[in-house]
Amino acid sequence: MSRLIDPWGRPRWLRLTTWAYIAWSLVPVLAAIVFSFNDGRSRSVWQGFSTRWWWGDPNLSVFHDPIYTNALVHSLELAALDMLIATPLGFLLAIGLSRWRGRGSGSANFLMLVPLTTPELAMAVSLLLVFTQLTIIPFTWVALGTTAQVIGQVTFSVSYVVVIVRSRLASLGPEYEEAARDLGASARQSLQHVLLPLLLPAAFASTLIVFALSIDDFVVTQYMSAGGETVTIPMLLYANARGAATTPALNAVATIMVIVTLVGVGGAYLVLRWFGHRSGEAGGEAAGQMGMDLTGME
Amino acid sequence: MRNEGGIWRTLSIPGVVWLVLFVVVPAYAVVAVAMGQIDSLLQPVPQWNPIDWNVGFVKEAFTSVLPGGTYWPATRNTIVFVAVTVVLCFAIGYPVAYYVARKAGRSKGLLLLLIFLPFWVSYLMRMLAWIGLLAPDGYVNVVLGWFGIGHTEWLSGNPYSVIAALTYGYIPYFILPVYAGLDRIDQRLLEASRDLGASAARTFLRVTLPLSWPSILAGSVLIVLPMFGDYYTNDLISGSPHTNMLGNSVNLLVQGGSQKNLGAALVLVLMTILAIGMLYYLWETRRQQEKLAS
Amino acid sequence: MTAATGPAATIGGHAGGEVELIGLEKRFDDVVAVDRVDLEIASGEFFSLLGPSGCGKTTTLRLIAGFERPTGGDIRLDGASLAAVPPDRRPVNTVFQNYALFPHLNVLDNVAFGMRYQKVKRAERERRAKEALELVELGDYAKRRPHQLSGGQQQRVALARALVLRPAVLLLDEPLGALDAKIRRALRVELKALQEEVGTTFIFVTHDQEEALSMSDRIAVMHEGRVDQVGTPREIYEGPATLFVADFLGVANVMDVEVVTSDGRGCRLRVGERELRAECDFLGSGAASAVVRPERLRVLPHGESGENFIPGMIDRTIYVGSNLQVMVRLANGGLLQASVPNDGADLESHAQGAPVSVHVPPDALRILAPRG
Numbered sequence: 018m019s020r021l022i023d024p025w026g027r028p029r030w031l032r033l034t035t036w037a038y039i040a041w042s043l044v045p046v047l048a049a050i051v052f053s054f055n056d057g058r059s060r061s062v063w064q065g066f067s068t069r070w071w072w073g074d075p076n077l078s079v080f081h082d083p084i085y086t087n088a089l090v091h092s093l094e095l096a097a098l099d100m101l102i103a104t105p106l107g108f109l110l111a112i113g114l115s116r117w118r119g120r121g122s123g124s125a126n127f128l129m130l131v132p133l134t135t136p137e138l139a140m141a142v143s144l145l146l147v148f149t150q151l152t153i154i155p156f157t158w159v160a161l162g163t164t165a166q167v168i169g170q171v172t173f174s175v176s177y178v179v180v181i182v183r184s185r186l187a188s189l190g191p192e193y194e195e196a197a198r199d200l201g202a203s204a205r206q207s208l209q210h211v212l213l214p215l216l217l218p219a220a221f222a223s224t225l226i227v228f229a230l231s232i233d234d235f236v237v238t239q240y241m242s243a244g245g246e247t248v249t250i251p252m253l254l255y256a257n258a259r260g261a262a263t264t265p266a267l268n269a270v271a272t273i274m275v276i277v278t279l280v281g282v283g284g285a286y287l288v289l290r291w292f293g294h295r296s297g298e299a300g301g302e303a304a305g306q307m308g309m310d311l312t313g314m315e
Numbered sequence: 316m317r318n319e320g321g322i323w324r325t326l327s328i329p330g331v332v333w334l335v336l337f338v339v340v341p342a343y344a345v346v347a348v349a350m351g352q353i354d355s356l357l358q359p360v361p362q363w364n365p366i367d368w369n370v371g372f373v374k375e376a377f378t379s380v381l382p383g384g385t386y387w388p389a390t391r392n393t394i395v396f397v398a399v400t401v402v403l404c405f406a407i408g409y410p411v412a413y414y415v416a417r418k419a420g421r422s423k424g425l426l427l428l429l430i431f432l433p434f435w436v437s438y439l440m441r442m443l444a445w446i447g448l449l450a451p452d453g454y455v456n457v458v459l460g461w462f463g464i465g466h467t468e469w470l471s472g473n474p475y476s477v478i479a480a481l482t483y484g485y486i487p488y489f490i491l492p493v494y495a496g497l498d499r500i501d502q503r504l505l506e507a508s509r510d511l512g513a514s515a516a517r518t519f520l521r522v523t524l525p526l527s528w529p530s531i532l533a534g535s536v537l538i539v540l541p542m543f544g545d546y547y548t549n550d551l552i553s554g555s556p557h558t559n560m561l562g563n564s565v566n567l568l569v570q571g572g573s574q575k576n577l578g579a580a581l582v583l584v585l586m587t588i589l590a591i592g593m594l595y596y597l598w599e600t601r602r603q604q605e606k607l608a609s
Numbered sequence: 610m611t612a613a614t615g616p617a618a619t620i621g622g623h624a625g626g627e628v629e630l631i632g633l634e635k636r637f638d639d640v641v642a643v644d645r646v647d648l649e650i651a652s653g654e655f656f657s658l659l660g661p662s663g664c665g666k667t668t669t670l671r672l673i674a675g676f677e678r679p680t681g682g683d684i685r686l687d688g689a690s691l692a693a694v695p696p697d698r699r700p701v702n703t704v705f706q707n708y709a710l711f712p713h714l715n716v717l718d719n720v721a722f723g724m725r726y727q728k729v730k731r732a733e734r735e736r737r738a739k740e741a742l743e744l745v746e747l748g749d750y751a752k753r754r755p756h757q758l759s760g761g762q763q764q765r766v767a768l769a770r771a772l773v774l775r776p777a778v779l780l781l782d783e784p785l786g787a788l789d790a791k792i793r794r795a796l797r798v799e800l801k802a803l804q805e806e807v808g809t810t811f812i813f814v815t816h817d818q819e820e821a822l823s824m825s826d827r828i829a830v831m832h833e834g835r836v837d838q839v840g841t842p843r844e845i846y847e848g849p850a851t852l853f854v855a856d857f858l859g860v861a862n863v864m865d866v867e868v869v870t871s872d873g874r875g876c877r878l879r880v881g882e883r884e885l886r887a888e889c890d891f892l893g894s895g896a897a898s899a900v901v902r903p904e905r906l907r908v909l910p911h912g913e914s915g916e917n918f919i920p921g922m923i924d925r926t927i928y929v930g931s932n933l934q935v936m937v938r939l940a941n942g943g944l945l946q947a948s949v950p951n952d953g954a955d956l957e958s959h960a961q962g963a964p965v966s967v968h969v970p971p972d973a974l975r976i977l978a979p980r981g
Contacts, residue, residue: 143582
């Protein structure tokens with residue numbers, strides 16, 4: 018019998034490249050996590066296992082040093098505020114923009130895309146200048162600090178919410194709404210009784226992405242900050258990563274950030290899968306899109 | 316449906332007002348500061364009225380980024396670093412995206428999970444990870460030592476480290492759209508190509524690669540845009556002015572020094588360069604779409 | 610749907626349901642989707658809009674439902690204009706092409722959905738929804754989610770959901786299109802029976818001529834935004850008014866003929882060197898087209914002659930199981946397709962090259978003005 022050949026053979030070097038890439042992308046992060054358990058002060062030479070930088074050391078460990086605990090609390094605080102404001106704002110904007118035709122809608126659509134296509138630094142500079150130089154209401158109400166940080170984060174988060182919710186709206190098509198209208202629901206009732214429940218998984222997914230965006234954000238958050246009270250974990254990483262005196266507690270706080278994000282995202286994925294299981298595809302699709310949507314694609 | 320535009324516009328209003336207040340007005344503030352004056356305390360005095368605009372800083376910014384100017388080294392670094400990073404992202408990322416999208420078979424789910432993971436790890440955490448490994452006494456030098464390669468200073472002014480870090484930081488954002496583009500290609504097209512006599516390699520070159528071109532462009536745009544505003548990678552990995560990028564220059568002028576006018580003007584220069592790039596991208600994607608549509 | 614007289618009474622029985630389309634027109638930018646359509650649909654009628662995709666039938670339906678705003682003309686229901694009535698206020702309901710069952714609601718809640726807006730009390734809503742589900746024999750599926758049902762079951766839920774509101778008119782947009790052939794045939798019979806039971810006016814959009822012919826009281830054949838012909842299935846199939854209608858409904862032989870004489874009751878035609886008699890009301894003379902259905906032609910052994918016999922030669926015979934498709938080449942070069950029942954006789958007499966005589970019954974010929 019002659020040897021059967023697979024017309025769609027899988028070159029071994031592609032497989033190797035892929036696994037090598039995955040190792041390259043993840044091993045350094047794992048190493049940084051491992052170093053948070055280092056027994057010595059070094060973040061580059063392994064000196065044995067300990068939990069002193071997590072909780073053992075009464076002054077310098079993550080859970081005891083106020084520098085870290087403050088940053089942790091402030092990061093979570095900003096993330097919560099960002100989620101609370103950006104999600105409803107973006108959700109309504111997505112629904113509105115998807116149906117609003119006529120004067121102004123084109124500019125609104127363009128405006129929504131600006132934060133996605135501008136380097137964050139340009140946004141950060143512009144917000145800094147407007148809050149420090151423009152002396153008219155409402156900008157005079159905003160001082161640098163938590164308020165400005167929330168405003169900055171919401172401003173770029175909103176666009177992500179709009180993109181996610183709109184892609185879900187597009188995949189739903191107009192038919193459910195038409196069916197609701199046909200069965201006697203007014204425009205508002207069909208929005209409330211049909212569109213909103215169907216968009217719930219997308220709203221949920223976008224909330225989580227806003228959370229991840231906020232937790233990980235550095236540039237805008239730094240530009241909008243005002244001193245020690247408003248330092249977040251990414252800001253701590255930026256300020257101390259190269260510091261000679263920095264201990265593995267920095268690795269520990271970074272690890273906490275990674276864990277919080279992954280638990281959130283993993284949990285959200287499971288919830289969306291459950292949504293999807295209940296209604297056929299709706300949530301499953303949203304779960305699949307979560308990764309895609311993060312990049313602001315389609 | 317009929318005459319119900321009002322409700323949709325109403326729903327959009329809060330979001331639109333937000334974007335006007337915090338995108339449009341700030342953008343104008345940048346222009347006003349760039350076109351403004353400077354007072355005796357070296358503080359910027361924005362000029363809100365276009366009639367009294369002063370183009371001095373903008374002129375200065377434009378000449379400073381050109382060869383011979385103060386920021387020419389940063390411009391040169393930015394161009395070189397960004398170009399090399401895009402090439403590396405393609406060289407590493409495309410095969411990975413290709414394998415996961417079209418050849419992974421049963422392990423596709425697992426591989427997707429693994430290539431998605433870096434998204435959920437903060438960029439700064441991923442830089443921190445390399446700082447530990449690239450430290451003078453770090454494991455990179457240890458491993459290289461086994462091969463007889465001597466001690467290397469990776470973290471002070473080494474442009475190769477900066478490029479490697481940029482590639483490491485941005486490659487997930489490149490892989491994702493490329494993966495999505497490759498995943499969308501209809502298997503029947505590849506079958507048709509093989510059926511019509513093209514070998515596996517020719518099928519890749521003449522069908523798969525051209526069909527994934529738009530997604531390669533999208534991935535490139537996705538990583539080029541943030542790199543033009545990146546100052547943290549260089550600050551963390553090099554810390555040396557020799558490897559400064561344009562982002563570093565802007566950051567130093569606006570956040571560090573007292574030359575906010577020039578910083579704002581530099582932002583305008585940056586945005587002009589990017590706008591030209593985006594126009595090219597839009598033109599190119601339209602051209603691609605027309606090619607497919609006809 | 611077997612003898613479910615009880616529930617049928619609760620969901621049917623809306624008086625009226627007479628629809629008039631007057632010069633109805635819909636333009637999208639510079640494309641005319643519906644071009645000045647005039648139709649009168651009687652109360653309780655099963656009326657089909659038949660045509661190929663892009664002929665404007667779905668747009669017409671959407672205009673009646675209220676999803677599109679007409680650019681001209683009017684739609685009247687029982688004499689009152691619907692022009693200014695939004696879709697949720699029209700006593701008209703739709704069964705959508707892909708059913709559009711709400712995925713976040715179970716079957717019962719889907720069926721009860723519309724009654725909420727008719728201010729029906731909750732208990733009453735549930736009772737009527739259950740009855741409607743009984744009527745479509747899905748009483749046991751009330752708590753399921755739409756995606757757990759088969760295509761045929763989903764279609765019946767969509768029907769129940771619309772009918773439970775007792776609409777004056779039910780609009781059906783290719784409701785059988787997404788189903789496979791066998792279920793489609795079974796549902797055709799059920800749908801027709803249901804319509805007779807509830808007595809509601811049905812406006813049914815389809816591109817499937819067999820579907821339209823087998824279910825409708827009357828059919829409007831649409832073509833490029835216009836109505837080519839309106840009539841009973843038999844009128845349309847046997848007496849097509851245009852070549853398009855003849856061609857779209859089944860297989861039609863079209864012959865170029867010359868009308869020699871006509872007197873309003875019959876006429877004489879010349880086909881090549883032969884003369885044929887036709888029973889038709891065509892007036893005038895000159896070049897025309899004659900249409901004849903393959904199943905009306907009889908293929909007889911060579912030598913049979915008399916009125917309306919044409920000699921020819923078998924070009925090809927295709928075996929299709931229940932019958933034979935015989936292509937006969939005529940002396941003038943034309944080709945006629947005849948359908949011969951497969952009665953078990955051997956196929957020798959229909960072998961290629963065999964000389965035959967084709968009988969064209971005078972009442973099977975339909976004379977139309979020439980193309981263009």
